[in-house]
Amino acid sequence: YGARALSSATPEKKVKLPPMVFIKGEEMTRYCMQLILDKWIEPHFDTSSWEYYDLSCKARDDSEDKVLHDAVEAGQRIKAIFKEPTVTPTEVQKKKMGLRKTWGSPNGAMRRGWNGITISRDTIMIEGMELGYKNPVLFERHAVGGEYGAGYATVGKGELRTLYYPEGVNPESDPQAGKLVDARHLRDSESAVVTYDNPLDNVTDLAHHFFTRCLKARVTPYVVTKKTVFKWQEGFWTRHKDVFDEHYKERFQEAGLLDNTGGELRHLISDAATMQLIRWTDGGFGCSSHNYDGDMLTDELAQIHRSPGFITSNLIGKSEDGTMIKEYEASHGTVADMWEDHLDGEETSLNPLGLVEALIGAMQHSAALSDCEDEAFIVDYTNKMRSTIHKAFVAGKGTRDISGDSGLTTEAFVDLVAEVLAG
Template sequence: MSKITVKNPIVEIDGDEMTRIIWQMIKDKLILPHLDIDLKYYDLGIEYRDKTDDQVSVDAAEAIKKYNVGVKCATITPDEARVKEFNLKKMWLSPNGTIRNILGGTVFREPIIYWSIHGKKPVVIGRHAFGDQYRATEMAFGGKGKLYLRFVAEDGTVTEKEVFNAPDAGVAMTMYNLKSSVIDFARASMNYALERKYPLYLSTKNTILKIYDGMFKDIFQQIYDTEFKSKFEAIGISYDHRLIDDMVASLVKWEGGFMWACKNYDGDVQSDLVAQGFGSLGMMTSVLMTPDGKTIEAEAAHGTVTRHYRHHQKGMPTSTNPIASIFAWTRGLIFRGKIDGTPEVIKFAEKLEKICVDLVESGVMTKDLAVCIHGESVSTDKFHTTESFMNAIAQPLNLSKVYNGRSVVDNVSFSVKTGEIIALLGSNGAGKTTSFYMLVGLTRPDEGRIIFNGDEITTLPMYKRALLGIGYLPQENSIFRGLSVEENLTSVMENLSISAEEKRRRVEEAIEQMSVGHIRKSKAYVLSGGERRRTEIARCLVLKPKFLMFDEPFAGVDPITIQDMQKIIVELVKQDIGIILNDHNVQETLHICDHAYLMHRGKVIAEGVPEQIRTNELARRYYFGNRTSVPNIST
């Protein structure tokens, strides 16, 4: 299998503790097997930083300036306890701060979305990581007196204001910001909004801090009006200023899908709030973008997960969420692909992100996410260890099949979850049927693996896949012609370890659901084609499937029967059963599917929702032909 070439280098920054372990797994399992990539490596682990007097942090930042893209593992910012633990020369500054000071720019944090957990669109937080409380000077005063704010200009001019006539002891603080820094913040925010195609909001409290916050408001408006307004309008997004309290309320009310530029403290608080609201910090990306929008550094938004690392050191299993670290790699790759003009790199990174999301949606997750769904007392069967979760991500990437020297399926990946309809489309010889048969178990792939609920099933025979919950309905009727409808249903449960009462209950439930009660005693050979198909589906349902795979369900039947089958399939999805369709009847299939994969000569050339398939240029060229439009049917 050939690797995808990444045209220009990416700066790789290693880190500490559990995230360092995960970082290496990601590189070994997900990146290097698939990409031909030049990684400029810098070790920002705390011990090597100490060895180099932290020069390595400066070198890493300069490398990012040179190559425009960096991906960073989480690192330790030492406190007194860490200085003692690692016997450090001094309490080194945050490497993030060092990199940010050299690159400039703004940090943008964005949740990684899982609909089963919260069902909202992303909210991207842009934090102005300069000044305000974080550069403040504070003091305590012991009694009555006057507090002044005084500025001495370079030419000696003095500006002074009386702040407060204190009646007794108290505390005071001064903080500041710079016009140049706010200008950079505005440009970085607007460039990132263009990158993500999200409307942008700036929040301040300018009604109270008329001069301080007023500067933020005025600069953003000026930069927008003079540099970005036409660019925003061209892609249908907008900019607006809102009070911070209004934005907090909007965060709760709105469905997401916007970018929020915050002052330093607000961004610190709101980014953690958004992260936890969307699941955990393990599902939050962090991207530093320079004001000109030409350089980024991507990393996970969480720390080094010390508690899990202590378990790892003792040889104990951990369930650490690697997804934010994976997305640090993918966001770096996507940006690299955009500036290099290499869409295949972008597609690889987006596919890897989709695999992560689909895995979690299917119920395969680490403990932090399982707790969000099942509560603090979640049992161990509801989540995966770090390593097994990483394996689940790595394994389904590519299926290949060769017959007589001809590649009929070449490096193909599919992802299906319960409660949705997926379609495999393509002309004769495209490879869709072979791909379908590999999923069913009728043929084995030469390369790649098939993962079901986190476990590999590549070598499992069909009957074992059926017992796991994968039902199969072939194009030709497969019911036992000499048995009645009821006997067809009971026969497939002979080897199930369930009570006779449970078997009877399942039969009655399936018969009612498929509306075949009036023919339950009839032999299969006297049934019509539609009745046989309903009986086949009922026979699958008694095995309580999680997925049903339909091979050519709309082939060779009349329009009324097609509509009947469509309604049945839609009803099955409402029961959270996943459906995989393989059919040549493109309109009937696109009418009901949620997502489709279009194959040509063994490769997936297009994928997406039905409308994306209908309007795709490659789909028109290789599948739909020269028709000027591809109509959508209606019921």
């Protein structure tokens, strides 16, 4: 492999990888990632600087979730994170695994701990093979706020008041100082009432991240909201627009990426976006949206682009010193059905591309952060992991979701790529 010349490694000496957080998950994806580590990574690299955190249900239960807090702390420190899919246990799984609790999703702790700005979800493109979109589609889903953190109650007939007290004012000792946000009369014998907030401070960072990525990928950016009716969403749009006009507009115009938008940043109403995603199968565009809209729209995007196996999912946060914290994961789950088959001794065929895209992202980000002398080699080698998978897919030697019944098993596919990488 020619790129070895770029590194300080010799055949006897492995390249030392810079620090990275590796979060282990569960079931079939954990099994497959172990094969990939053993056969693609360990033979060529010294991974002793990586920190592993086991977020399986059992390990979270045994440690009373200390392991999740440790993983979040390590992510703050190291800032490059790879995460395998994890199981958020249901009541049934709690009983089956003998857990003390139905431990919650780790996502909230990670988004808070890493000051999450956005979850970037992009189409994975395979050269020589059409999935859904012909050109890349980029997506930013605001990582905080909205319905996910809502407070609510189910109440009867009566009056409902929402009051705001500025920082420093104590609502208990000074109740009159509250500003009335909303007052309404509830007529039904039962109503669900809800309060939530959309934080706006980090939308400026989100906008910079979004426009930088769109420019690099040469796609046209759109900001998606329902601000025409949901008036409180105006701030999300105006922050994007201000950043765009001041820092990016000219560069997008010069690149010819605003030819279809009248030379301006365009806003897309979220319900119209659901239709455009289906119509614009040529791709070549990016969307930035609120948390819940992003959740819905990226699921639609995944379906149009064949499956969640072909969409990335990266949590982007910012540390206090301004460095980007990036956590990379596949957007599919633990592939539990194949795990059952595997335990029953049956053949499986897991497509590892989404997992490997995440591993590539995390390894390249860790190399970029660390000023390591082997960055070029790490970038080259990880890119070769991707291109080897693509070539195998195009040659009809993919996993069964891609190549049909003649496709390879999970283990045979990992071995095929390992041979090329060793070559």
